[in-house]
Amino acid sequence: MGTDVETQEYDVVVIGGGPAGENAAQYAVEGTGMTSVVVERELLGGECSYWACMPSKALLRPITVADLTGDLGGVSTAHVTPKSLLERRDYWVSSYDDSGQETWADGAGIGVVRGSGRLVGERRVRVTSSAGDVELVARRAVVLATGSDPVVPAMYADALPWGSRDATAVTEVPDRLVVVGGGVVACEAAIWMQALGSDVTLVVRDPRLLARTEPFAGEAVLAGLRERGITVHLGTEVRDVRREAPEATGDGRIHGGTVTLATSAGELVADELLLSIGRTPRLDDVGLDTVGLSADDVKAGRLPEWLYAVGDASGMAPLTHWGKYRARVLGARIAAASEGEVAWEPDREAPVPQVVFSDPEVASVGMTEAEAREAGHEVVTTRVPTSSAAGTSLLRDTVVGESQLVVDAKTHLLLGATFVGVEAGELVHAATVAIVGDVPVHVLRHAVASYPTAAELWLRLLEELPAEFRRPPQ
Ligand SMILES: Cc1cc2nc3c(=O)[nH]c(=O)nc-3n(C[C@H](O)[C@H](O)[C@H](O)COP(=O)(O)OP(=O)(O)OC[C@H]3O[C@@H](n4cnc5c(N)ncnc54)[C@H](O)[C@@H]3O)c2cc1C
Numbered sequence: 001m002g003t004d005v006e007t008q009e010y011d012v013v014v015i016g017g018g019p020a021g022e023n024a025a026q027y028a029v030e031g032t033g034m035t036s037v038v039v040e041r042e043l044l045g046g047e048c049s050y051w052a053c054m055p056s057k058a059l060l061r062p063i064t065v066a067d068l069t070g071d072l073g074g075v076s077t078a079h080v081t082p083k084s085l086l087e088r089r090d091y092w093v094s095s096y097d098d099s100g101q102e103t104w105a106d107g108a109g110i111g112v113v114r115g116s117g118r119l120v121g122e123r124r125v126r127v128t129s130s131a132g133d134v135e136l137v138a139r140r141a142v143v144l145a146t147g148s149d150p151v152v153p154a155m156y157a158d159a160l161p162w163g164s165r166d167a168t169a170v171t172e173v174p175d176r177l178v179v180v181g182g183g184v185v186a187c188e189a190a191i192w193m194q195a196l197g198s199d200v201t202l203v204v205r206d207p208r209l210l211a212r213t214e215p216f217a218g219e220a221v222l223a224g225l226r227e228r229g230i231t232v233h234l235g236t237e238v239r240d241v242r243r244e245a246p247e248a249t250g251d252g253r254i255h256g257g258t259v260t261l262a263t264s265a266g267e268l269v270a271d272e273l274l275l276s277i278g279r280t281p282r283l284d285d286v287g288l289d290t291v292g293l294s295a296d297d298v299k300a301g302r303l304p305e306w307l308y309a310v311g312d313a314s315g316m317a318p319l320t321h322w323g324k325y326r327a328r329v330l331g332a333r334i335a336a337a338s339e340g341e342v343a344w345e346p347d348r349e350a351p352v353p354q355v356v357f358s359d360p361e362v363a364s365v366g367m368t369e370a371e372a373r374e375a376g377h378e379v380v381t382t383r384v385p386t387s388s389a390a391g392t393s394l395l396r397d398t399v400v401g402e403s404q405l406v407v408d409a410k411t412h413l414l415l416g417a418t419f420v421g422v423e424a425g426e427l428v429h430a431a432t433v434a435i436v437g438d439v440p441v442h443v444l445r446h447a448v449a450s451y452p453t454a455a456e457l458w459l460r461l462l463e464e465l466p467a468e469f470r471r472p473p474q
């Protein structure tokens, strides 16, 4: 039977216009003469631009700078004003207007179709919107870049807890906020919510914060949160959640009456509950069944040659820079294949860096010491106080945190690095370069950092290694 739905053909159809989708659409066709289109049902730029990375970092930066002025002789202490903090957030999310992104897509020659996209068969995507349906046919590839959803177990659902969208889009500041989770969102959001005026309590199931990083990093962040007056209950289970008159008032507004949590540390009462216990790929309603696939197939990479997943939707590390990187790799593959070529790629997967913009900041890449040992490496570690270089100690009056390298004892190659404290996020990139470039530590010693910059911390770390790490392995 015929259909009166308009059909459009492109070489590459990308469902989801977040950072991963945008990069896939751009790199897949750049320099090839092929065409690509992005299907977006909310705002082009995705979660990252409007409800995740950008607003959270826009909120945290003034707080970090104000703290710095309070810990730096020779300058008056600055204070955060909640109203101007929220104005800064609004500026960085362009007041939730994505016309700038649309201009970018236009300039890059990428088509944009507004609406909800869904596979309806091999290489076919149906886009539904209030303006009517369109069917997109992909000559070469369909890319799923639909992002992820926060995990909300059934016990919490009726209480309509805040998710990270509410925390980043906050307009009504609850007097008392309970945050469930001890991961990245919890450790970052606790800081800005407390600076905005909430009395914040963290309820953490694990015995420590940031459980996937080195233990000393979580300990430093715990001390930092407690120093700000934030209460943290570690190793605590939530057993029941009740709320008076829950109401879907919208992003960033208080979702009803008082929330009461029964926990293994006792009863907690709050005006709002922020649930931040991880995210899951958004694959439920993208029509995988119409091509005989499931979400598990996507996460395991069991996909036909015309279908790809990238970014949070792929189940890989849910980080913007990682999603964008994988999208560039994927885009280059698709572009090269269209010319009958194979894009060059390193023969090993690159390590995933992550910066947690907590206080103190935590930055890591590669394996933790425990992960390296578990993977069978013979390991040597070197750890120094982050204050131990002139360049780092000059940056504040009190420099907290420690930094560590994990080195393979046999090859002298860096396996992982963790920096905690001032400039951690900048210091970690040299570790990423050393790992990707296979630079052994005896060579790294000859990469000289300027005096007195924070990068001289690398010298301190390398100096602390046993003497045999100053020459090639014998
Ligand atoms: C509070 C918070 C802070 C964060 N901070 C950082 C940070 O500092 N650094 C970092 O690297 N990462 C950070 N992240 C993670 C980062 O936001 C994600 O990894 C990133 O947004 C993933 O990009 P993506 O393109 O895969 O998905 P998204 O950014 O989620 O974009 C997916 C897009 O697809 C659209 N979409 C979904 N389904 C459909 C459909 N069926 N049809 C049409 N469109 C659809 C969505 O509307 C959305 O625009 C943070 C996350 C949170 C929650």
Ligand SMILES: NC(=O)c1ccc[n+]([C@@H]2O[C@H](COP(=O)([O-])OP(=O)(O)OC[C@H]3O[C@@H](n4cnc5c(N)ncnc54)[C@H](O)[C@@H]3O)[C@@H](O)[C@H]2O)c1
Pocket (backbone or CB within 6 Å): 153, 180, 181, 182, 183, 184, 185, 186, 188, 204, 205, 206, 210, 211, 276, 277, 278, 279, 317, 318, 319, 354, 355, 356, 357
């Ligand atoms: N700066 C950044 O790069 C940044 C900032 C924010 C978010 N993100 C990304 O967003 C993702 C989601 O962040 P997140 O903080 O929600 O997740 P997360 O994975 O970082 O932390 C989840 C926490 O919730 C706990 N948890 C899991 N299930 C639970 C349950 N049922 N009850 C109680 N606790 C439970 C975990 O033990 C962990 O402590 C992160 O993985 C991260 O990649 C990145």
